[in-house]
Amino acid sequence: MTVMTATTHPLRLRNFRLLFVSRTMSTLSDALVPTALSLAIVHVTGSATMLAVVLGCALGTRLVLLPVAGAVADRFDTRKVALVADLTRMVTQAVVAVELLGDDPSVVVIAVAQAVAGAASAVGLSNLSPLVTKSVPASGGQRIKANSLMGVAKSVSLLAGPALAGALIFAVGFGWVFVADATAFGVSATLMLLIRLEEGADETNGSTAGPGARRSIRADLSEGFKEVRARDWYWTSLIAHAVWNFVANVLLTLGPLIAVKRLGGEGSWVAVTQAGGVGLLLGSLVSGWARPKRPVLVGNIALATYALPLTLFAVGAPVPLLVAGYGIALAALGFLNPTWDTAVQAVIPQSTLARVSSYDWLVSLAAQPLGVILAPVALSLWGERVPFAAAAVLVAVVCVGTAAVPGVRRLRLDYAALAQPAPTAEPAPQPAPRPEAEAAPEAEAETGAETVRSGGKGAGATA
Template structure:
C-alpha cells in the first residue's frame, strides 16, 4: 500500500505541475491577453481558498482514499473537458475559467485528505522517508512539467498537453482510490481527554455533528498548540516573501545581472537546492525537527539580502540554493511532525488551515510586489522582507521551548519533538 500511495502522489504531482504551463500557453495562443490569463488562473485559486475549510472538515469525516479518488477524478474530468475544447478549437475564456474553478474546488477537497492518507497507510517510523520521497517527486515534477507541457504544446498543441494531464489524473485517482486506510479517525481529543473519552463523546453527541462545530473543534486543536500557529504564520511570511522574490528577482536579473540567462541560473540553483534538501531531510541527525523546520524557513533571508544589494548572479544563485535547500529540509520534516503531533481525527481541518495560509500568501506577494517596490524601492523592500521572514520564523521557536517545558513537567522527561 505504501508504494501504491507513493506512485499515486507522484502521478498527481506531475499532473498538477502540468496545468499552469498548459493553461498559460493555451490562453496566450487564443487571446494574447495577459489579463485573460490572470482571470483563468485566478478562477482556480479563488474557489480553492474559499472551500479549503470545507475540505478540511470532509477530510476528517470521509475515508481519505475515497476523497482523494473523487478529487482527482474531478480534476481528470475538468482537464479532459479543457482538452476537448482546445482540440476542437473552441477556446472560450469563460469555459476555461469555469473548468479551472471546478479544479480549484477539487483541490480544496483533496489536499487536506492527503496527510490523513499518509498517516493511515504509513507506520510512524517510515513517515519521514515517505514524505521525503513524495517531496522529491513533487520537486522534480515542478522542474520537468513546464518543459514537458511546452514541448507537447509546440509539437501538437495545448489540447494534447491537457489530455495528458487528464490521463495522469485518471491514473492517480485509480491508484490512490485503491489505497486502503488501516485506521479510522475519531473526533480530536480535547486537552486532558483520552482517545477513549473522545470516542464516548462521539456516541453521546451523535455522528452528525454540525459543520460549524467541526470547524470550532479544529480551531481548538490549533489554539491548544501555540507552536503550530506560530510556525504556520511564519511559513505564511515565507510564502509572501517568495512571491516578492519571484516577481522582483527576474526583473533585477534581466536589467542588471546579465539578462535572462542569469535568472535561469538562479532558478536552477534553487531547484537543485530544493531536491537535495528533500533528499537530505531523512538522513540528517535532527534532534529538534521543529526548530530545524523554522531555521530552514529563515534561510530565505539570504536571497532577499542578495536581491537588496544586487549581488552578482552567482552569489544570488548560491543564496537561493541555500534558501531552497532549507525549504527542502523543511517540507518532509513539517509533514511528519504535524502528523505525529495532531490527532488523526483533526488532521484534515488543522492542515487545511495550514494550506490556506500558504496558498493565499504567495499569490498575494506576487500581486503586490511591483506596487510595493514602486513605493519603497527594491532595496528597502527586499531588506525589510528578509528581516521579517527570518524574525517571523525564528520567533516561532519560542513557543516550542515553552511547549517542551510543559511536556517535561507533565511527563517527567525532557524529551520533545520541538
C-alpha cells in the first residue's frame, strides 16, 4: 500500500488511479449520450416533440432525484453505490442499443431507459466527491491535484464526446454507439470493483455519523440542508453559481442565432465553443498547481469573467474577440471547479458530503433551463443586445458580490498544514471571529478567520 506524503502524486495511489480511469470512462460515456441520443431520436421519429420528451426524461429524473441520490450515497458504502450506478447505466444503454439495432425501435422503451439512467446519473454526480476524499484520504493537500485531474478528464470528455459520437454514428450506426457506451460503463464498473477503500479512510472533517445510519431519508435530507444553510460561504456561492449557469444558457441559446445571422455562419459559433472547450481544459490544468489562500473568494471572482463574452456579444464584437473572451470565461470555470471541490472536501463533514454535493448540483442544474426558456422571450421583447448586456451585469454583480459575505472572505486553506497526515482526534475548536479580524487581515489566523487545516471541520464552498 502506498503511503501518502506531501509530495505523493495522487496517480501513484492505486485507489485513485482506478477511480480516475473509472470516472473518466463514465464521464466520456455520459458525454457520448446527448449527441447520439438526439440524432437517433430525430432519425427514428423526425419529431422535435419526441426528442424533447426523451431528453426531458433523462434530465428530469436526474434533477428531481439529486437530493435523494445524495442521501443514498451518504447512507451506503460509497464504492458500492458508484458500482450500482455504473451497472444501471450499462444496462439502460444496452437496452437503448437493442432497440436501435432492431427493426422497429420503441421510443417509449428508450425514454424509460433514459429516465432510469438519469436517476443513476444523479447518484454518480452526488457520489464523486466522497469517492475522491476516500481515495486520497491521508492528505487534503494533494486533493487539489486529484480534483484538477478529474476536471481535466471531464474537460477532455466534453471536448471529445460529441465528436466521437458523430464518428461512431457515421462508421457503424446509432445502435453501436450505445453498445460502446454500455461497454464503457461496464469497464467503469469493473474498475470500481477493484478499488479497496479501507474502513476509516474517510474519517476526516470530524464526521460523527457513518454510512448506514438508521434514520429516514427525510431526516438525512434535512441534515444535508442544515449543513448547507449553516455556511454562508456555501449557500451564497451556490446562488452565484446558479446565476452563472443561468446566464451561460442565455449565451448558449442566443449565441448560435447571432452567429448565423451576423457573424458569418455556423463556423463562427463552432470556433467560439471550441475555444471554450480549450479554455475549460487549461483552467483545469492551472487549478492543479494554483494554491489560492481564499479559494472560494478567488473562484467566485474568476467566474465573473463570463461577463466578458456576454458584453462582447452585446456590442457586436468581431469573431476573434468573441473566441478569446469565451475561452477566458471557460478557463475561469475550469479553474473554479477543482478549487471549489477541494475547499468543500476540506470543510464539509464526510458523513454529509454527498448530500451537500447533491444540493450543489441541484441548484446549478435547475438554473440552466431558466436561461434556455427566458432567453428567447427577452430576445423577442428587447432585441439582441439587451439580453446579453443584462446577463453580463447580473453575473458580474452577483459573482463579485459574494466578496461581501464574511464567510467567503474568511474561508482560507492552509495548504502546508493540509499536506500533513490527518489527526486521529478532532482538532480543538477555533475561537469565534472578533470584529477586529476584518480590520487586521494579516492577523486573521489568530482572530477566528476560518482556516482549514488537515482534518479540520470548519463552521462555515460548482458552477
